[in-house]
Amino acid sequence: MFDTWKRTRAARRITRGDGHALQRFRWWQLPGRALFYLRRPDADYAVDVRHWQKQGSGGVRAGLYRDGRHCAESKLPAAFGVDGGTIEVAMSGFGIKRCHFVADDGSEHQLSPDPASAEGRRARLDNNHRAASRVIGVASTIILVTGLALLLLQLAEQISAVPPIANSVGIFTSPISLHVWSNIALGFATAIASTERSFRLRYHWLLDGAAN
Structure with a gap:
């Protein structure tokens, strides 16, 4: 959950929308697009994030x-005030990591992804093929x-090689040594893994942050 300070900062980044209509999600x-919905008794809301090539630049909005009409816009992370609470949106270097409605009473739930989006397709896999979904998630x-x-x-190996450390505790040698291509393959695999987790809006600062 966003803390009060982050929510206040995010609120300052909000600008008024221009009223254009929401476009359908295309295959x-x-x-590079994420689309989520929130159905409320008073209104239906949608959050549209076009990250494309700006995902790592800090310029995603x-x-x-x-x-169905554009009413507000904000640079991410965003906190949109709506009737009954706040819609909080944030992303990592691999995709959306948070798109939740936080009610005034503190309860929260994730918005529903558009069925045609990557997040929506991943949710459908989870609903229709639970076992396969769990295997992918665990992997x-x-x-x-x-x-x-x-x-x-x-x-640890690199730090232990620093002279003052090496002289006091010795040099640590990693029991596992990967070749250049193995490191590249591992980096590629971790990027795919973090991207898959982003489709489920799963994020851990250590696991996914280290892969960033």
Whole structure:
């Protein structure tokens, strides 16, 4: 959950929308668009994030739509005030990591992804093929844990080689040594794993942050 300070900062980034209509999600937008919905008794909301090539630049913006019309926009992370609470949106270097409605009473739930989006397709896989979905999820976590463990071993080896440390405690030699191509393959695998987790809006600062 956003803390009060972050929510206040995010609120300052909000600008008024221009009233244009929400566009349908098209299949070719899969690599760079996320679309989520929130159905409320008073209105239907949608959050549209076009990250495309700006994902790692810090310039990604989210648009808020009320009943199909653009009513607000904000640079991410965003906190849109709506009737009954706040819609909080944030992303990592691999995709959306948070798109939740936080009610005034503190309860929260994730917005529903558009069925045609990558997040929506992943949710459908989870609903229709639970066993396969769990296997994929566990595999993603194992890949990230493995990548993190190997990274820590390499860092420990490099730090221990610093003369003052080496003279006092000795040089640590990692029991696992990867060739250049193995490191590249591992980096590629961890990126895929974190991307898969982003489709489920799963994020851990250590696992997914280390893969960033």
